[in-house]
Amino acid sequence: MALSPAALPSGGLPSELVEHINRPTIRAAGLPNEAYTSEAFLMLERERLFNATWTCIGHACTVPAPGDVRPVDFLGQPMLMVRDRDGEVRVFHNVCSHRGNQLVREPCRFPARIRCPYHAWTYGLDGRLEGTPHIGGPGRHENEGFDRGAHGLKAIRAAVWMDLVFVNLSGDAPPFERHIEPLANRLHGFTDSDQYERMRPAATHGRFELEFGGNWKLVIENNLESYHLPFVHPELNARSRLEDHYHFYGGDLFAGQGSNLYQPGAGDNAAAFHRFEGWPDRISEYPTLFPNVFIGVHYDHVWSLMLFPLSPDRTREYWQVYYVGDTADDPSHDAARETSMVGWRNIFIEDMGVVEGMQRGRSSPAFRGGVFSGVMDEPTHHFHKWVANRLAR
Numbered sequence: 001m002a003l004s005p006a007a008l009p010s011g012g013l014p015s016e017l018v019e020h021i022n023r024p025t026i027r028a029a030g031l032p033n034e035a036y037t038s039e040a041f042l043m044l045e046r047e048r049l050f051n052a053t054w055t056c057i058g059h060a061c062t063v064p065a066p067g068d069v070r071p072v073d074f075l076g077q078p079m080l081m082v083r084d085r086d087g088e089v090r091v092f093h094n095v096c097s098h099r100g101n102q103l104v105r106e107p108c109r110f111p112a113r114i115r116c117p118y119h120a121w122t123y124g125l126d127g128r129l130e131g132t133p134h135i136g137g138p139g140r141h142e143n144e145g146f147d148r149g150a151h152g153l154k155a156i157r158a159a160v161w162m163d164l165v166f167v168n169l170s171g172d173a174p175p176f177e178r179h180i181e182p183l184a185n186r187l188h189g190f191t192d193s194d195q196y197e198r199m200r201p202a203a204t205h206g207r208f209e210l211e212f213g214g215n216w217k218l219v220i221e222n223n224l225e226s227y228h229l230p231f232v233h234p235e236l237n238a239r240s241r242l243e244d245h246y247h248f249y250g251g252d253l254f255a256g257q258g259s260n261l262y263q264p265g266a267g268d269n270a271a272a273f274h275r276f277e278g279w280p281d282r283i284s285e286y287p288t289l290f291p292n293v294f295i296g297v298h299y300d301h302v303w304s305l306m307l308f309p310l311s312p313d314r315t316r317e318y319w320q321v322y323y324v325g326d327t328a329d330d331p332s333h334d335a336a337r338e339t340s341m342v343g344w345r346n347i348f349i350e351d352m353g354v355v356e357g358m359q360r361g362r363s364s365p366a367f368r369g370g371v372f373s374g375v376m377d378e379p380t381h382h383f384h385k386w387v388a389n390r391l392a393r
């Protein structure tokens with residue numbers, strides 16, 4: 001079913017299309033082209049998919065020390081990640097309470113307070129408004145009738161899990177602990193507390209960013225299935241074949257793929273990485289946590305990837321890897337960390353070609369949502385239903 005773009009802004013997908021998407025996989029329709037090309041659709045997604053739930057906006061390790069701040073722009077919404085004096089990560093709207101200047105433009109460190117570049121009002125790392133120079137006239141830093149206590153930074157509901165910083169902008173999603181519980185349970189061999197504490201961000205070769213010329217949903221869809229493995233990732237497939245993979249689902253929260261035949265890919269040094277106890281040697285799992293996180297769990301390293309939609313046809317990926325104990329920063333593991341990071345980056349670059357190809361295909365009037373394999377594309381269809389049911393008119 002084709003939609004005119006004008007049909008979308010007024011409140012989402014027509015109910016008959018949603019019904020078609022909700023059919024059993026082999027008979028289901030996919031999301032229409034406009035869901036991948038329309039600015040209005042992306043704005044609807046911002047309200048109903050991203051802001052309504054817990055969305056990831058960063059890795060906590062990118063603000064490592066108290067006073068570190070990092071501005072984040074998520075679909076035009078300026079936010080600020082802050083590491084406070086107690087070492088906790090907080091998130092605020094990145095806007096000065098005075099005249100609405102964007103408070104912080106670049107990642108930086110404020111030893112004590114955050115200073116607005118416009119009229120130099122200052123805020124504590126807890127968001128409290130502390131300084132209002134000359135507000136009452138030259139040399140008078142108070143103004144009768146002005147209550148500083150009422151004009152601190154506006155906090156955003158936030159939570160940190162597996163070093164990922166999540167926010168709920170609508171403020172009414174269920175508590176984060178309840179929200180994440182099904183995925184925490186699935187990864188319990190890893191997320192039980194002492195494993196967790198051993199996870200450290202790699203000091204070198206720990207992160208990369210990639211920009212895709214495709215809609216964010218195409219990046220997610222491609223991550224969800226292993227069907228493309230032999231054709232897009234022949235090298236990876238030689239180590240962990242299509243038939244060694246399985247799919248899994250976690251209701252409204254996640255879906256993904258796993259392998260029963262994980263073999264470390266970091267060359268001769270691979271065996272030297274310390275291991276996360278409690279995670280089986282042979283199993284690697286790649287859950288996609290809706291809406292914008294992709295996680296890879298292996299016995300010797302863990303990574304997470306966050307997606308930022310930039311526009312209907314552009315998406316940026318932020319990848320961050322963690323190792324156990326000193327294998328995260330020991331110089332003698334530097335080469336192994338590099339091999340591992342380059343290997344993963346190459347896999348995502350291989351994916352880029354098909355994501356961008358699918359985006360170009362979304363301009364074809366001959367494509368109307370496509371069809372799904374009832375076996376191999378089930379996680380993709382699961383995600384289409386997740387999107388469609390939230391964007392139903």
Ligand code: FES
Binds near residue numbers: 098099116119121
């Ligand atoms: S806008 Fe920030 S101090 Fe005036």
Ligand SMILES: [Fe+2]
Binds near residue numbers: 223228233347351
């Ligand atoms: Fe892939």
